[in-house]
Amino acid sequence: MDRGVIEKIVKEIEGFAPKTHEAHVGRVTAVGDGVVAIDGLSRAMMSEIVVFEEHRGKPLKEAMESKSAIMGLILNLEEDGVRAAILGDTARVTEGMMVHSTGQILSVPAGEELLGRVVNALGEPQDGKGPFKHTTPMPVERKAYGVIDRKHVSIPMQTGIIAIDALIPIGRGQRELIIGDRGTGKTTIAIDTIISQKNEPAEKRPICIYVAVGQKESKTARIVQELREKGALEYTIVVDAPASAPAALQYLAPFAGVAMGEYFMDRGRDVLVIYDDLSKQAVAYRELSLLLRRPPGREAYPGDIFYLHSRLLERAARLSDEKGGGSITALPIIETQEGDVSAYIPTNVISITDGQIFLDASLFNKGVRPAIDVGISVSRVGGDAQTKAMKSVAGSLKLELARFRELEAFMQFAQDLDQATALRIATGSRMVEILKQKNGEPLPMEKQAALLFAAMHTLFAEVPVARVREAAHAYLNFLDSNHAETLAKIKSSGTIEDDSKLTLNKAADEFRAAHKEFFSA
Amino acid sequence: MENRYAQALYQAIAAGCDSKTAIKNLVAILTRTNRRELLPRIAKAFARIAQREGAKNRTVLSVARHQDIPAAIDAAAKFAKVQKSDVHVDKSLIGGWRLEHQDMLVDTSYKQQLLDIFNRVTA
Numbered sequence: 275m276d277r278g279v280i281e282k283i284v285k286e287i288e289g290f291a292p293k294t295h296e297a298h299v300g301r302v303t304a305v306g307d308g309v310v311a312i313d314g315l316s317r318a319m320m321s322e323i324v325v326f327e328e329h330r331g332k333p334l335k336e337a338m339e340s341k342s343a344i345m346g347l348i349l350n351l352e353e354d355g356v357r358a359a360i361l362g363d364t365a366r367v368t369e370g371m372m373v374h375s376t377g378q379i380l381s382v383p384a385g386e387e388l389l390g391r392v393v394n395a396l397g398e399p400q401d402g403k404g405p406f407k408h409t410t411p412m413p414v415e416r417k418a419y420g421v422i423d424r425k426h427v428s429i430p431m432q433t434g435i436i437a438i439d440a441l442i443p444i445g446r447g448q449r450e451l452i453i454g455d456r457g458t459g460k461t462t463i464a465i466d467t468i469i470s471q472k473n474e475p476a477e478k479r480p481i482c483i484y485v486a487v488g489q490k491e492s493k494t495a496r497i498v499q500e501l502r503e504k505g506a507l508e509y510t511i512v513v514d515a516p517a518s519a520p521a522a523l524q525y526l527a528p529f530a531g532v533a534m535g536e537y538f539m540d541r542g543r544d545v546l547v548i549y550d551d552l553s554k555q556a557v558a559y560r561e562l563s564l565l566l567r568r569p570p571g572r573e574a575y576p577g578d579i580f581y582l583h584s585r586l587l588e589r590a591a592r593l594s595d596e597k598g599g600g601s602i603t604a605l606p607i608i609e610t611q612e613g614d615v616s617a618y619i620p621t622n623v624i625s626i627t628d629g630q631i632f633l634d635a636s637l638f639n640k641g642v643r644p645a646i647d648v649g650i651s652v653s654r655v656g657g658d659a660q661t662k663a664m665k666s667v668a669g670s671l672k673l674e675l676a677r678f679r680e681l682e683a684f685m686q687f688a689q690d691l692d693q694a695t696a697l698r699i700a701t702g703s704r705m706v707e708i709l710k711q712k713n714g715e716p717l718p719m720e721k722q723a724a725l726l727f728a729a730m731h732t733l734f735a736e737v738p739v740a741r742v743r744e745a746a747h748a749y750l751n752f753l754d755s756n757h758a759e760t761l762a763k764i765k766s767s768g769t770i771e772d773d774s775k776l777t778l779n780k781a782a783d784e785f786r787a788a789h790k791e792f793f794s795a
Numbered sequence: 796m797e798n799r800y801a802q803a804l805y806q807a808i809a810a811g812c813d814s815k816t817a818i819k820n821l822v823a824i825l826t827r828t829n830r831r832e833l834l835p836r837i838a839k840a841f842a843r844i845a846q847r848e849g850a851k852n853r854t855v856l857s858v859a860r861h862q863d864i865p866a867a868i869d870a871a872a873k874f875a876k877v878q879k880s881d882v883h884v885d886k887s888l889i890g891g892w893r894l895e896h897q898d899m900l901v902d903t904s905y906k907q908q909l910l911d912i913f914n915r916v917t918a
Contacts, residue, residue, distance in 0.1 A: 282916045290912075292891075295902040299895070303847065313847055314898035333887045334906050338913050374900070 298375040302326070303355065305367050308520045309565040310346060312373050313355045321379050321415050322348045324358055327372040345396075346373065347380055347522060350566050357566050359522030361396060382530045383409035384537035389481065392498060392512040395527040397534070400514055401498075412533040414526060418588035425594045427628075430659045431480070431546065431603050434470025434716020435463060437646045437709040440668035440726060441675075442631055445659025446480065446544050447592025447601035451623055453608045453615060454633025458645050460607045462713045463631065464548040465497060467605065469504045470716035471546065480544040480603070482510040485531035487524050488517045488554030504714065517554075521565075524558035532589045535602045539591070542598035547590070551607035552583060556619045573618050583619075584626050615650075629653035643710060648675050661719060662769040667726035671705070678702025704734050707742035720764040721750055724778060727770060733782045737792045745792040749785050757781050797833050800825075801840035805848070854881045855895040859888040859904070867892035874901050 300314030315324065326344040329337030344366050346358035360367055382397035383406050392401040399405060427445035444450045452460045468482040484501075486494045494514050501507040511534055515527035528549045535545040549555070556579055563576035571577050583606075590604035606627065608620050613635060615624065624630055629652045638645035660668075681699050685691070691699070708729050711717070717725070725746055728734070737745045753761060760777045764770055770778070786793055800821065807817045825831045856877045858867045864882050871877050875896035885893070890905035 279916060283912075286912045286916060290908075292903065293908065293911075295900070295907055297900045297902075298898050299900040300898060301850065314851065316898050329910070331885060331887055334889065334909055337906070337910055372895075372900070 299327075300324075300355065300373045300375075302367060302369055302371045302373060305360075305364070305369060307565050308360050308364050308522060309562070310358050310360055310367055310373075311355060312346075312358060315348075315356050315373065315375050318348050318351060318356045318375055319377075319379070320348060320351060323376045323378050323380050324348060325374045325376060326360075326367055327374060328366060330372055347526070349562070350568070359525075359562060359566075360520065361522055361526075362520075364520065380414045380526070381411035382414055382533050384412040384534040385409040388511045388534060390508050390510065392494075392514055393530075395513060395515045395519070395523040395530045397530060410537060412537050414529045414533050416533065416536065416589070418585065419591045419593060419597070423591075423594055423597050425592050425599070427592050427655045427659050429544075429592075429601075430656075430661055430664075430719075431467075431544075432470055432473065432716075432719050433463070433467040434473065434718065435466055435644055435711055436717060436722045436725070437644055437648065437711070438463070438631060439660075439719065439722055440664055440709075441648055441672050442629065442646070442651045442653040443656035443660040443664065444603065444605075444629075444653060445592075445656045446603050447590065448629070448653070448655050448659070449587045449590045449604040449606065449627040450653060450656070451606050451608060451627040451630040452633070453610060453620060453624070453630050454645070455610055455613055455635045458633040458635050458638045459643060459713070460609070460633055461493075461497070461550055463633075463644055464550060464605055464607060465500060466713060466716045467546065468501060468510055468548070469506045469714065470718075471509065472504070472506055473716070473718040478544070479509055480546045480601075481535070481538045482506070483513065483531045483535050483545065483547045484510060485513040485515075485528050485547065485549050487515050487527050487549065487551060488558065489514075489550065491516045491518070500714065521558040521561040525555060525562055528552065528555055528586050532586060532602065532604075536589065539593065539600035539602050540598065542600045544600060545602045547602055547604050549586075549604065549606040551609055552586075552623060553607075553609045553619055556582070575618065579619070580622050580626075583623055587623075587626050628655045641710075642706060643713070646709075648672055649679060661723075663723040663764050663767075664719065664726075666770055667723055667730055671726070671730075674698075674702060675705060678705070700739075701735070703739050704737070704742050705729060707739060708734065708746050710743055717750075718765065719768075720761045721753070723764055723770060724753055724761060725750060727775070727778050728782050731779065731782065733785070741792055745789070748789055748792070749782075752785050752788065753781060756784065796830075797836040797840045800833065800837045801844055804837070804841055805844045809848075851897060853895075854878075854897075856882045857885040857888060857893045857895075857904075858882060859886060859890050859892075860884065863890075863892065870903070871901070874899065 298317050300312040302310055303313045304311040324346045328340055344362045346360050348356050348358045350357035387406045387409055391399060394400050427447045429446045431444045431446045433439055452463055454460050471479050471482060498512055501510055513527050513531045515524045531547050535547045538545045559582055560575050568576045587604055590602045592601040593599055606623060608623050610620055632647045632651045633645045634647040685699060734742050734745055757777060760774050763774055804817055804821055808814050854875050854877055856867060856871050858864055868877050871894045874894055888904035888906050891903040893904050894901040
């Protein structure tokens with residue numbers, strides 16, 4: 275036997291004093307579909323954890339050999355009993371089983387030890403790397419910080435995606451919805467944002483929490499692998515509530531994720547939480563509510579479905595300096611059907627968040643990736659958080675692109691175009707090419723700013739549209755090898771100062787001379 | 796609907812109403828409202844409620860050995876009045892006693908204490 279275990283046993287025996295356990299109990303009267311009706315538990319609290327007693331009447335050996343205790347979460351307090359969701363193996367709960375109240379509200383472990391780990395909605399490790407040793411329990415349900423404790427959003431959260439950082443900037447502490455049909459690249463944007471944090475200095479780098487709700491295990495495994503390969507897993511926690519998990523765990527996962535984030539925020543750190551996705555959480559909550567016999571409302575969702583999402587997303591905040599100045603940035607994801615953003619859950623979450631990034635299936639199919647529809651995407655508070663460098667180069671970009679989209683539709687049936695229109699179309703189509711980006715390759719802010727500066731100063735005007743991306747890539751490599759100090763200056767100051775502008779203009783001329791292949795018609 | 800009727804009947808009887816009168820009145824109401832066919836289902840629901848309420852108020856004192864019964868009854872008296880008929884022997888307790896009274900559980904059994912040690916050592 276392990277010496278440590280022997281020592282522990284000796285210590286226990288030496289310190290043994292007979293104890294009387296007193297507990298409030300109830301009995302299971304009905305069980306099914308992950309929900310259990312319990313008689314008794316007259317002092318139960320909402321969201322309290324209860325423990326099912328499996329070993330009643332069984333010998334000690336059998337009780338010791340049984341798996342970990344089955345727990346339940348009280349969700350309904352009724353006149354003559356309570357209803358709870360089973361957080362574990364439903365098959366082990368039987369009618370008549372005794373249920374112990376714990377007097378504890380559900381909490382999850384949080385701390386540095388969780389970084390780089392994959393856990394379930396209860397914070398239990400799922401990656402086979404062993405249990406946690408030094409963690410702090412954080413309540414899954416907690417009141418969001420109030421007005422006095424908050425500060426306005428002023429520091430950028432770089433996603434590394436030019437289209438977002440330039441046109442729909444996100445600030446630390448913001449809630450920005452990523453919305454679109456299935457297969458339009460919503461998760462890709464979220465994962466690229468996590469990977470992009472690698473470009474941040476380690477002391478300012480946000481802790482990332484990726485919450486997978488109702489996803490296929492294979493997809494989550496692929497994401498974990500990608501994060502590991504890109505070196506992003508070391509500052510990321512993955513909370514996994516797969517499609518095969520009980521509805522209760524899928525409903526709880528986003529709350530568990532934000533609870534883990536609050537641990538870091540309370541200690542002055544910045545946190546990025548991605549909820550992938552809240553549509554599936556809403557479906558899980560609907561299932562649970564119907565099983566709990568709560569009255570169904572629109573689309574059979576319960577009456578408090580708005581509150582479910584609002585109380586979750588309100589926990590994203592930028593705290594005041596007195597509170598440590600930490601933040602939680604929330605990127606919830608919502609899946610639409612046939613691009614219908616006016617459905618029940620999408621409209622709810624749109625109204626709660628501080629803006630939305632809308633991904634359009636038709637743009638995606640046209641090869642515009644990320645398929646962001648700039649026209650209806652918006653960031654309501656991120657503008658203040660944008661760096662001066664990005665602001666100076668992206669000022670008129672959104673308008674230019676909107677005009678181009680309008681003309682693009684017109685262009686399909688127009689024969690002769692006047693010179694001004696033709697020029698606008700040429701510029702717009704080149705700009706669209708520049709905003710295209712491969713997944714897994716987020717760009718740091720200084721490179722984005724330098725590229726947009728070059729584009730706004732007509733560097734790519736003579737490059738054939740089909741070769742713009744290639745030229746942009748070559749230009750960034752050129753800057754890296756020949757003008758790294760200018761990029762470093764933009765990065766440190768956050769602005770493109772006059773001398774940097776001169777250098778960038780000079781660099782553009784040098785690039786033209788060095789890469790004639792892009793400019794010869 | 797039968798549950799509501801059964802609940803009302805149970806509450807009336809529990810409050811001291813004569814059971815025969817309560818049933819007579821219930822049948823009269825059901826006849827007047829054309830719901831007499833609900834009677835068998837109300838009877839079943841009533842039986843369920845009575846059983847559930849009976850279980851709620853039941854007191855069970857478990858001991859590991861016969862010879863522990865008197866001492867256990869004395870010790871449990873602090874929490875509930877226990878009759879000899881409420882006591883049963885559960886060898887799995889190893890020692891000590893365990894009282895289940897309404898929605899309260901008091902456990903002084905050796906089995907529980909050993910399980911606590913086991914859980915602490917293996918945590």
